[in-house]
Amino acid sequence: MALTDTFTLANNVKIPVLGFGTWQTPDGDVAYQATLDALKAGYRHIDTAAIYGNEESVGRxxxxxxxxxxxxFITTKLWNTDHGYAETQAALKLSLKKLGLDYVDLYLIHWPNPIDFRNEWQQxxxxxxxxxxxxxxxGLTRAIGVSNFQIHHLEELFKTATIKPMxxxxxxxxxxxDDEVVAFNKAHGILNEAYSPLGTGAIFDLPEVKAVANRLNKTVAQVVLRWSLDKGFLPLPKSTHAERIIENGQLFDFELSAKDTATIDNLRGKFGFHKDADQVEF
Structure with a gap:
């Protein structure tokens, strides 16, 4: 496996196995330089979103x-205030303009149940x-999908969809x-992408992960990202430091043992769980 290797989506579109995330990357020089550094380092999969506010910098x-x-392979996402047929058309058009692209490779509904539409989220x-x-x-996007959808959100979408999320x-x-959702996605041919694959900074202070990283002469981030790939997830690590961006892409010259994997598996709950999409205040 290498940085240029791909997973195959349900519609046979190839998606690079590692993406570069741009969440919480400020617009302007920071987002521009981080994205450019990632591309120079060999990343070919860039993940952004309308709400990140950095589509123009990523596009440059x-x-x-x-x-x-x-x-x-470029991904962007529909924000919560733009749910609806005409609204989505306009939002995608604006994202394409900001990115300076004729099409994106993946367009996602960012959250399933925005606070503005809590009484009509299904429609x-x-x-x-x-x-x-x-x-x-x-041809405005090569694939479509969702983000933060739990099983009941997906089941509701399936009632009207003619194409399943990829x-x-x-x-x-x-x-x-999120084992139940991950298994449901797999059963329906939906790829599991991992945002915040390193959780929060807390993971870097856990002695059990440090021990694995030290033994393998790898960074904690590399070990956890490799674990993510081994789980069949597509991780989207984010950094604004060129050396870390490079390091995070160097995941293919080592393997985790069954013991290493078990050690990381046992970190459940150590730094939080996903937000309840039906309760978010945005």
Missing amino acids: AIADSGIPREDL RNADSWRAMEEAYQN VNQLFLNPSDT
Whole structure:
């Protein structure tokens, strides 16, 4: 396995096994340089979102990288205030403009049950999904999916969808493996993407993970990202430091033993669980 290796989505689109996340990366020079550093380091999968506020900077880095568009995989997401058919069409159009792209490779519904639409989330998701299916058919995105959807959100979407989501991006890391949703996704041909694959900074202070990393002469981040890949997740690590960006992509020259994997498996709950999508205040 290498940084250029891919998973295959349900529609046969290839998606690189490691993505570069840009959540909490400030717009402007920081987002621009971090994205450019990731592309220089060999990443070909960049993950952003409308709410991150950095699509323009990410887009400039993509343009300035000189990498052919067809060699890149770019994801962005529909924000909560834009759920609905016409709203989704407009939101995707705006994201494409900010990114400076004719199409994205993956477009996701960011959250299933926004506070603005709590009494009609099912219909709003259905309407957004219809717009996304049309965008997919019209070549504005090569794949469509969701994020933070639990089983009941997916089951509701299936009632009206003519195309199933190809991806579900979730809070997945050693602290929360969300086993039931992960298994449901797999059963329906939906790839599990892992945002916050390193959880919070707390993981870097755990002696049991440090011990594994020291024995393998790897960083804690490398060990945990390798664990994520071994679980069949697609991790999306984020950093704004060039050396860490490079390190986080160096996951393919070592293996975790069964004992190492068990050690990391036992970190459940050590640094929190995913937010309840039906209770979020946004």
